[in-house]
Amino acid sequence: MPKPAIALYLGETYASLGIFNRASGAIQFEKSVFLPQVSLKNLLSQAKNKLQELQLDSEGVSVFVVTNYFDRLKQFRLGGSISQVIAKGFENSYSLKDSKLLSLAASQLIITIENENVDTSFLQSELDRVKKVNPDLNKVVIALPESKFTSAQVDQIVNFFTAAGLKIFLCAQPHNQSELRKTLLNAGSEGTREEVSKDLSEAFGAKTEIFYFCHNGFKSKFENAELFNSSNNFFAHWLKKNNLNHGAYFDVETFKFLKNHPAANWESPWGTIPIDHFDQTEFEVHPFAELKLDQLSMLSFDKSSIQLEPGPVVAGRAIKPLVLDLFWQELKDNGFCAGLFSALAQDNLKSKIQNIFSVLEKGQKSSSLFVSGDELKNQIRSAIHAQVDLLASGEAVRFYGPLADVFKSPRHKPKEKSFSWPQEIIAMAEANGGLPS
Amino acid sequence: MNGLQLKNQFELLTKFFKSCSVVNADGTLLYSKDQGRHSLTTTRLVAFQIVKKYLQPQPLDFFVLNDPENGGFQLTKQIFIAALQPNLFLVWDEDFEAIDFKIPPTPLFDKGVRNEFVWKALVENRPYSPALEVFINQQKAKADALLKMPQFLDSVSANKNQQDWLKVSQEVFNVLFNTKAQSSGEAHFKMAPTQMIKLKLTVEEKQNVKMFVLDMTNTNLATDFHAASHVFESAAVKKIIDFYGFAEFFNQSILDKIKMILPPRSIVSKPHAEGLHNISIQAIASQLCEHLLAQFNNPSRKSHTSFQYSNFLSFKVQSGNSYYNNLITKQCATIDCVEALANSHKIEVKTMRRLENRSHIQFEVKCQEELTLTVDNKYDIESSDIKLKVNGKPQVRGCHKLVKSDLVEISWEF
Structure with a gap:
């Protein structure tokens, strides 16, 4: 009997999971959770129980993951537990191109090295020094150019740090700062990748095969940097599969426009990183942007304040209204959101949302700048449609994602049947060479 | 349409332009933004007025210029003007570094049709012709993308919407003006004993009229270091706009409240043939304004410091x-x-x-x-x-x- 497959979409704030029974050729269990309220572990444990209930063998199950989870890292400096071994005179060289970008490594954890002092005692004293700065240090990026160091010297250094129990990230082109950034990002996001993979292995056993969607399809071996564009790449492949040049994607945590054009360099928050991917354009409004009265007492959304946690009021706990909350009535009627935000069905939450908007509306002083919650909602929708028109040069665009029907217009329509991440993932995995036997 | 809708319209219209201005047929500034290294709001207005006066733009016309003595900034900065509708024009600037000659106001496309004579003279037979052709076509494509949204352009160019938008900005100006201190002060930057830029900035409300007055009367006459008045003005205006938070509502209603007094042929009012000193003079303008505005709004008014130029x-x-x-x-x-x-x-x-x-x-x-x-x-x-x-x-x-x-x-x- 073929083993079941698990499809997992892991967003920044929500996860959707489905169990695909290959014998019946159908998804037999599907569930989405809002991560600030229900952990991924909890969702995986529910899936494991369901496998038993359905009498499906969970041993050696294949898990197909599409993720946007790594976008969480985009606002942070990384590399707090990473040491860098680099040639003297090249300390923080990757960061000189643009001082406004985020850092990928801690300066105090740098080990500078000259080819004459590659010996174990020097390396040990340096390792002791950086360990004093951060006792949790467990990874090392080694970027030593061939022009300055022999391969024997590099091997010696790699062996030393391997023996010391550090995970090694070797930069293949140390003279190339973009490559160095990529290696540092691989190291900086290793913890997050390990955390996800560990949760999956713990839930379904050590033999679990995990495939992440990277640039060209699902892969079990990849660089962590590839995971940053996993969902965009998936979306681009979906467009390709449907012979579309562009599309717009809407879910509870992102509204974006994507063209089916590959790009070789990713302009990341940490600088240029050479990685094949598909670029996206986020619409001006972020669903988790906070709604507030600005300095003109006008109801508007704050582009700089993205509240991933505790999330929107519709999720049940938050008190700060977000852009997503403007659409609470539409979300209530949306099958995906009704499941994700179960509190939406409660009357007291409805009153709470109405009260919040009533207070905001009454706080506006100027009549010419007054905007009601409903007007703001309609304007956001119209602004998105206008941006889509502009980005697609007037062509009709297919809307995609769990909230596609909330933003549809007569010109821009979603696909006919309702969107399901697990179903899309399984369909892509099958089209992408089929599921492993 | 309410204020937010009007604001959204201009944000959308200018979404793919880092530095641009939107003007109507009268030359009234409807919106402007400068997100590049240099500020060109007033420069772009001058460029538009010159094109309007001498070339009478018609819908779908497309112009380029870069002459620093004729509405331009510097030779490498190309200023484009697209006539989107009879009452709506977009003016923007983009760098093309290889160009080292003056381009007077030039019609590249007449009613959407490429002017082959001009194209040949301007684009062809240069070592960088292929790159220049791509560059100009990219700029034209940005305007063409907007032309594919005629209903949207109708709305932006509608007289009533434009008047409402100017009124909204006036209201915003009145609110934000009152959030900062009114005062007057002077600062100067001296390059040589007889080469001084002196700015007296006054922020005041007189007879219910709120104004910024930038008086440069005591600035020295130009010798070898000088720039066009619109170069200085663009940088000073940008600093005021940013300091007060007017940017999202910036249009003629606000620009009219910033008055410049410039002596003729001074360091800040004499164009340089190649615009060589524009970057330096904009930095001085920006820093002088920032210094004075910070002084006016310093809670401990007594600790006034003299102006220190920040090198770059x-x-x-x-x-x-x-x-x-x-x-x-x-x-x-x-x-x-x-x-x-x-x-x-x-x-x-x-x-x-x-x-x-x-x-x-x-x-x-x-x-x-x-x-x-x-x-x-x-x-x-x-x-x-x-x-x-x-x-x-x-x-x-x-x-x-x-x-x-x-x-x-x-x-x-x-």
């Missing part, structure tokens, strides 16, 4: 048809040239380090072809924390040819 270095490196712009200020640094040239093996990086606040780059030229290093602004070599040396010799403003084995050193401190 702007330079570019040319390799063949590629240009790399670099900027080092006290707050930030963007060095585009080093990674690109090292990856193409044109230079060998000897040192590239940032430790604590000190950054240091040293590289050796490795290629046979000549590289050109151009320092764009007049920066203080002696007392500055920013150093640029070639073979140990500090570099001043101007062009410097780099040949194989030359050693270039750049260092700075935050």
